[in-house]
Amino acid sequence: MKAGIVVFPGTNRERDMAIALKGASGRAPAMLWHRETALPDLDLVVLPGGFSHGDYLRSGAMAAHAPIMRAVRDFAARGGYVLGVCNGFQILTEAQMLPGALLRNAGMRFLSHDCRLRVERADTVFTRGWSQGDQFRAPMAHGDGNYAADPDTLDRLEGEGRVAFRYADGNPNGSARAIAGVFSDDLRICGLMPHPEDLVDPLMGGIDGKPLFDGLVEAFVQ
Amino acid sequence: MKTVDQGLAREFGLTADEYAKLLGIMGRTPSLTELGIFSVMWSEHCSYKSSRVWLKTLPTTAPWVIHGPGENAGVVDIGQGLAAIFKMESHNHPSFIEPYQGAATGVGGILRDVFTMGARPVANLNALRFGSPENPNTRRIVDGVVRGVGGYGNCVGVPTVGGEINFHPSYDGNPLVNAMTVGVARQDRIFLSAAAGIGNPVVYVGSRTGRDGIHGATMASAEFDEDAQAKRPTVQVGDPFVEKLLIEACLELMATDAIVAIQDMGAAGLTSSSVEMAGKGGVGIDLDLDAVPQRETGMTAYEMMLSESQERMLIVIRPDRADMARAIFDKWELDFAVIGHLTDTGHIVVRHQGRVEADIPLAPLADEAPLYRRPTAPSPAPAPLGAMHDPVGIEDALVTLIGCPDIASRAWVWDQYDSTVGGQTVRRPGAADAAVVRIEDTTLGLALTTDCTPRYVAADARLGGAQAVAEAWRNLTAVGARPLAVTDNLNFGNPEKPEVMGQFADAIAGMGEACRALDFPVVSGNVSLYNETRQPDGSTVSILPTPAIGGLGVLEDAGSAIGIGLKDGQELVLLGATAGALGQSLWLREIHGREDGAPPSLDLAAERRTGDFVRERILSGAVSACHDLSDGGLLVGIAEMAMAGEVGIKLDVPASGISPHAYWFGEDQGRYLLCVDDAAGLIERARRAGIEARPLGRTGGDGLTLPSGATISLARLRTAHRAFFPALMDR
Amino acid sequence: MRVRVSVMLKDGVLDPPGKAIGHALHTLGFANVGEVRAGRVIELELDETDAAKAKAQADEMGRQLLANLVIESFTTEVLA
Amino acid sequence: MRVRVSVMLKDGVLDPPGKAIGHALHTLGFANVGEVRAGRVIELELDETDAAKAKAQADEMGRQLLANLVIESFTTEVLA
Ligand SMILES: Nc1ncnc2c1ncn2[C@@H]1O[C@H](COP(=O)(O)OP(=O)(O)O)[C@@H](O)[C@H]1O
């Protein structure tokens, strides 16, 4: 699997993501600087977690305008796969490559603890490592993870099977319909708030996040 | 323009004698800028004038110590050609004035001390002391401080993995915020601050200079009173985003051969960094303030030299690498400006708008800095505690203690700290006695802890100082790590009061004894004095003396670290002697409302023997969980292990001859609980090693069953344990 | 010229900060506080002397960056 | 009545969001943007018919909760 990780000023989970991708594929991902305007030959582009540009205006808002985002958009339009985790998810919504928006957590505090996620469909490259309905543990670390969209959009997402993950153990941040992650309409773009990449090694407390990466590798081998 | 005279010098915090000394060095009346430079360099914060004579008595060397005190942070050899670089620093006074920014900039400052030496920061810890939960101000301060620590650490992407929190009325008007950062560097790529190379350019990088925090260093050295309100405009605002860029840019530059010397601009910003770099290198330095990147207009030389704007560094660079360095900082969108060069004059010369604003000989500025051996007065030895009756019974006492402010779950706090970023956190907060992080691309693990029991120090400073060191050593041992070295943060009251100076001297003596006995040298630290609040009636209340200890240990294999959670179907064994010491215990405070008696005694030889034995057993693989005993004593320790492991235990304890409440809640030192398969085997080995050991019972079920037969469910314990913080904070 | 861009969440979008502030105000005893909405305000110095042009530019900044039109709306005003 | 409380950082206090927004606007091609300051705005519904009283209350809320007077200042206005 040829993966690339985009690094924005303020990105801070690119190393975690690289470890997870390399662990699954045996191949170190390319690190892509936000000012680049073209992508190398890739199967997957990942927008990792962090605080791009300090998240000072709205999380992900400034990064969504980075030069590389045009290339990422083109890549997706040509059929490439894009994964956004946490700040990456926020950037994808700000870039309107995924629907909705991520507001302040309902409790108004940064949340850093494990949550349980339910896999809503398993027939995508991002979720094929699980079965539908599976639950897994994932660390969260965000202040703005409260997924919001208008009711019509939410209904459409549900109707089209575009909810990727849902919080299964309460709703930690107040997200509409407990949504933790969504797909684009062609299922080629996926964004989620929690961090499967931080749970891929028994030493760090478990391998619950590994099916995401193993599934991706399998998909791209075929 | 103010006239410079003795009156102004006094306003700047210089005594008449100090000002006379200044005049002697200068041979003339100083300019305002010069007076400012002297006043910050000779402040308590920068000169350690009251503490230096005592600090010198601490042990600072060991074969594995690469750099002890004197550099920006301590450096120890952790094997495989790598070094751990770490330090703790206080931001107490700023955190009272503006809790969020005070705590945030505290984290930012300590991060810079560590990455300035070439280390990538891998973990943060925070040792916090707040006023009484009943004080209406406490909630606001806790909220701001916790948000500030998290806001900064989360954004820079350094995991916050541990710390400690106490509540006590003595901190009502003066909370303590002590932040610790640990970084890792290659031993052959450690950067120091001594400037060298006459003519070499001096480069300023990072954020622009504004009028932030002017006289912060002297504020940190002044006692706290109603004037605090008036001092508010000195608040500094942190920008963790810029700090993150600064870390990446500096590490990128450090991978080249461009840097001759580098130092962060901490307290007293441009002044202390330039004076210290030139002074250490024995060279002179010329600064051209017109070249300093400025955020505000019309700043004077005085303001620029004393500004404490955050996220700035000073670098002496090889002239032929300046363009390459500039390109790196351009890439990270940070200001980069050559603001001066090194000279052979031995003076610091500051120019601004065509005028020389300061010209000071560096050697006497450093060598003749005031140094005081202030009078000390001994504190009376605490009267020993007589026999205590038990008014509530074991069960209720346990539930009370497990939910009391000093023991209750801190999850509300650490759930706001990103503890996993970096993907190397092996033991998160609450999971073990010390946090454990793996070093990326190796098997090595670092174990990290902060410890101090201020009520013990207040009762007996020497013992309390030693106890803080011993507890840190114990916490590292309890995960299986080899304790290597200590950083400290000595928070005390007004050193001009002999009793306070006596506490300070005694605490250091105790720390030194423990460090020597445990081969656990002090490699870095920070002193914060004048921590007291002036009352409306004019009297002052000092904080409890709080020498916070940050401990660092290493594991060859991070995977061998264990946590505190009980495992099902095993035996729990207590190592170490139990006498039932209730003096200064939390049981005494929470059940009887008393804070008195002598704190538990410490036997450093037994401490070492027991700890070395525990570590050897853990690394042999025989121990599935381990917890040292501290606040609340034996039964609290057992309950913490049970809650962490979600497994109960049936306690089956032979009579000890000690009254039950003293047995279960006494805070005797040097003890560990070990969860093992083979209790008899462990006890036999312990005996042979000269260590007292006794079985406590078999794990299983979902409650703590006392020898009396009474069972306290884990659910009840958990509810009590978790209630305190949400009840205080989420109203 | 100085312009101000005020950004508020659209009606119907949940506003966690607004809710938290309303709650805190009630706790402080401000009993007659009804709905509370929290937003952002950005004040910009523009090198522009024509007020209409300044406003047009601010509108463009609002659309492109300062507001997320999926959830927010904004208003602009020229201050001086 | 509806009141609006606008909270801005005091002059001279570092404004990281303002700085970052200014930078982003430049990158987007808004070359004539000078200083940018970012603040917060809170709009409240008050059960109060007297405009002067409403404003007085809003001022009190600003002082007690809405602004951090250590580093921020605020203005209030009655909207309707
Ligand atoms: N301010 C804090 N930030 C993060 N973790 C904390 C903080 N305070 C306490 N902790 C964590 O809570 C746990 C219990 O702390 P404490 O009761 O002080 O432990 P001990 O008495 O064993 O030293 C530890 O894992 C510690 O790191």
Ligand SMILES: [Mg+2]
């Ligand atoms: Mg402990």
